[in-house]
Amino acid sequence: MATPIFGICHLCGVHKRLSFEHVPPRAAFNTNPILRSSFERVVMNEDLDDLQGKIQQRGSGAYTLCGKCNSDTGAWYADSYVKWAEQAMRLLMAARGQPSLEYPFHLYPLRVLKQIVCMFFSVNNPRFQQAQPDLVRFVLNREVRQIPPDVRIYAFYMLSNRMRSSGASSSIQGFGTGNSKLHVFSEIAFAPFGFVMTLGDMLPPQPNLVDISGFTQYGYRDWRTGISMKLPVMSIYTAFPGDYRTRSQTLADLAANKAYEASLKSGLTE
Numbered sequence: 001m002a003t004p005i006f007g008i009c010h011l012c013g014v015h016k017r018l019s020f021e022h023v024p025p026r027a028a029f030n031t032n033p034i035l036r037s038s039f040e041r042v043v044m045n046e047d048l049d050d051l052q053g054k055i056q057q058r059g060s061g062a063y064t065l066c067g068k069c070n071s072d073t074g075a076w077y078a079d080s081y082v083k084w085a086e087q088a089m090r091l092l093m094a095a096r097g098q099p100s101l102e103y104p105f106h107l108y109p110l111r112v113l114k115q116i117v118c119m120f121f122s123v124n125n126p127r128f129q130q131a132q133p134d135l136v137r138f139v140l141n142r143e144v145r146q147i148p149p150d151v152r153i154y155a156f157y158m159l160s161n162r163m164r165s166s167g168a169s170s171s172i173q174g175f176g177t178g179n180s181k182l183h184v185f186s187e188i189a190f191a192p193f194g195f196v197m198t199l200g201d202m203l204p205p206q207p208n209l210v211d212i213s214g215f216t217q218y219g220y221r222d223w224r225t226g227i228s229m230k231l232p233v234m235s236i237y238t239a240f241p242g243d244y245r246t247r248s249q250t251l252a253d254l255a256a257n258k259a260y261e262a263s264l265k266s267g268l269t270e
């Protein structure tokens with residue numbers, strides 16, 4: 001038997017024995033071993049194709065929820081999320097990663113949204129539940145349909161064998177351009193989806209992400225066929241949350257930066 005792990009449950013906030021919470025649910029393509037790498041490790045590595053880290057055999061996730069929160073949310077929402085992910089994966093495969101049309105999904109919208117919010121609690125610090133009591137209620141009570149008005153959830157497609165997740169943090173985009181914007185958000189990207197949760201009425205890191213917060217208009221038992229959505233396909237090559245450049249864009253930027261640094265150096269020595 002493995003040593004029990006105790007800590008603060010990221011949802012109910014009680015100090016208890018914690019259970020392993022898969023993010024996303026196991027059945028949503030999250031059964032393979034993953035290479036766990038820290039953000040710092042990835043950022044420090046010059047060769048962005050060379051990922052180093054620790055193999056985690058049981059898929060992506062962590063000891064974040066107590067047994068009750070894990071089994072309740074699993075029983076209420078996980079299967080609905082899995083069914084939606086299966087439809088999106090089929091669509092992405094059929095369109096070779098480039099779906100260009102609106103696609104009608106069949107889903108329990110509220111359950112899917114609650115599963116996504118639950119995943120955001122797992123990737124955030126356990127103190128996040130203290131700061132967001134209404135969002136906790138949204139997840140721990142099946143019927144609740146309100147999320148705080150300053151919180152929005154956005155979705156996109158992501159077809160990559162890489163994944164990344166980050167708790168709420170702020171990023172400044174366009175720093176030094178005179179047009180910089182502050183974004184406070186949390187992000188989870190695991191094929192076929194990526195999600196961004198913005199906090200404090202902030203804009204998402206990309207304007208074309210699709211806002212799915214409106215899933216709250218449905219009830220727990222509302223099954224909908226043909227909800228049309230056209231989600232953008234984003235790339236997540238680097239470890240930076242909100243960075244949607246492709247591998248070739250990232251490497252081209254890196255090469256341009258190096259050339260610029262080299263030109264500065266040669267300018268100094270002349």
Ligand SMILES: [Zn+2]
Nearest residue numbers: 009012066069
């Ligand atoms: Zn709990």
